[in-house]
Amino acid sequence: MRSRAAASVLTGAGFQEVHSMEGGIRAWHGLVAEGIPEARMAYFSPATRPEEMIAMAWLLEDGSCKFYESLTETLDEQEAKGLFQNLKRSEENHKTTLWKLFEEISGKTPTHEFPHKMIPTEPRGDVMEGGMLVSEALKWSKGKTLKDILELCLSLETNSYDLYLKMEQKVETNKAKQVFKTLSEEEKNHLDRLTSLFSKTLETKS
Amino acid sequence: MSILDYFKPVSTWAAEKVREFLNEKTQEGYNLVDVRQPEEYEQGHLPGAQLIPVGELPNRLAELDPNKPTIVY
Numbered sequence: 001m002r003s004r005a006a007a008s009v010l011t012g013a014g015f016q017e018v019h020s021m022e023g024g025i026r027a028w029h030g031l032v033a034e035g036i037p038e039a040r041m042a043y044f045s046p047a048t049r050p051e052e053m054i055a056m057a058w059l060l061e062d063g064s065c066k067f068y069e070s071l072t073e074t075l076d077e078q079e080a081k082g083l084f085q086n087l088k089r090s091e092e093n094h095k096t097t098l099w100k101l102f103e104e105i106s107g108k109t110p111t112h113e114f115p116h117k118m119i120p121t122e123p124r125g126d127v128m129e130g131g132m133l134v135s136e137a138l139k140w141s142k143g144k145t146l147k148d149i150l151e152l153c154l155s156l157e158t159n160s161y162d163l164y165l166k167m168e169q170k171v172e173t174n175k176a177k178q179v180f181k182t183l184s185e186e187e188k189n190h191l192d193r194l195t196s197l198f199s200k201t202l203e204t205k206s
Numbered sequence: 207m208s209i210l211d212y213f214k215p216v217s218t219w220a221a222e223k224v225r226e227f228l229n230e231k232t233q234e235g236y237n238l239v240d241v242r243q244p245e246e247y248e249q250g251h252l253p254g255a256q257l258i259p260v261g262e263l264p265n266r267l268a269e270l271d272p273n274k275p276t277i278v279y
Contacts, residue, residue, distance in 0.1 A: 002260040006241040006278045007216040009263050015272045019219040021279035025242075025250060027221040028279075032250035158253055165233055165254035181233075 033155075033162035050176050051106050053167050055118030057183070058098045060160065062115070063126040063134045065091045070138055071149065080146055083197055087153075087190055094183055101179050150198040157194060161187040224277055228252075237276040239263075252279070 003020040010018045025032065068088035072081050102110050126134040141149050164184035168177055219227070228238070233254055240251050241260040251257070258266050270276065 002241050003278045004216050004218075006239065006260045006263055009260075010267075010270075010272075010276055010278070011216070013264075013267050013272065015270070015276050017217075017275040019217045019224075019275070019277050021224050021277060022218045022220050024279050025240075025246075025252070028224075028252060029221070033253045033255075162251075162253040162255075168233065169254075169256070184233075 033158045050171050050173065051102060052118050053171065054098050054102045054105070054176075055115040057163070057167065058095055058102075058115045059126075060163070061091045061094045061098065064088075064156070064160070065095070066126055067134050067137055071141070074141075075146065075149075077146055079200075080150075080197065083193060087193075090186060090190065094186070097179060097183065101176060105173065105176060147198070147201045150194055150201060154191065154194050154198060157187055157191045161191060219277065224279075227275075227277070228254075235274065237270045237274050239270065239276065239278045241278050255279075 003024060007018045007020040021027065065088050068084045068091065071084045072088065075081050075084070099110055099114075102108075102114065137152065141152065161184055164180045164187060168180035168184060171177055171180060227236070238252060238255045240247050240255040240257050241263060242257075243259050244257060247255075247257045256269070258269065
């Protein structure tokens, strides 16, 4: 029971209120975020500059837009089509928000090179939220049921929710903190909408 | 840490209780710490959880605010 050991270390160090989660992650029947070492951890070294975080987030949002857009083209289900259109628009807005934040923080007007120049290791293609390649995701989603696709989207959005929560923790300027907070709240909202369509899909199947 | 520390009563919360707590609070209101190994963390973790493997915890206490409620798993 590592968490109990950890809890007692913390209590011993004077932490006010410590709780250990019973059953650990296996008891958590909810959405979990997956860490992708090269896409996530590497960028989150303590030295990561806010401009780099913004650029990375922008690239991920851009990838997600492309993914949602092609889903609206290939799916037949009207309700899902509508949701993905909405999500796509929302991620577009996130891109604009991030673009403006970059401008404010760096004092520079972003050029078309903005996101790519900022990332130390060039991603291998269009990466979307969750660090997955758009091309891979699209290839995978061919012939899959709506339920499977929604499941993938749920894990992607969970990852981006997690990403913004972490960016909010890491970043020091208040303005950037505020922006990441808003973005994380919106990703949480995406999650809720995807979840509700997902559970509807489960109901009709049974 | 002495061996006796293992026998100190530790508050445990069910996953459902943790979920309610996290839903009610904003992120500034708590510490959520994943004390497993990086490989496990990568396979899946609670959104927003901070990774501090249990073995590193004693040296990394400064990364957490002792005045906030802290949940570990």
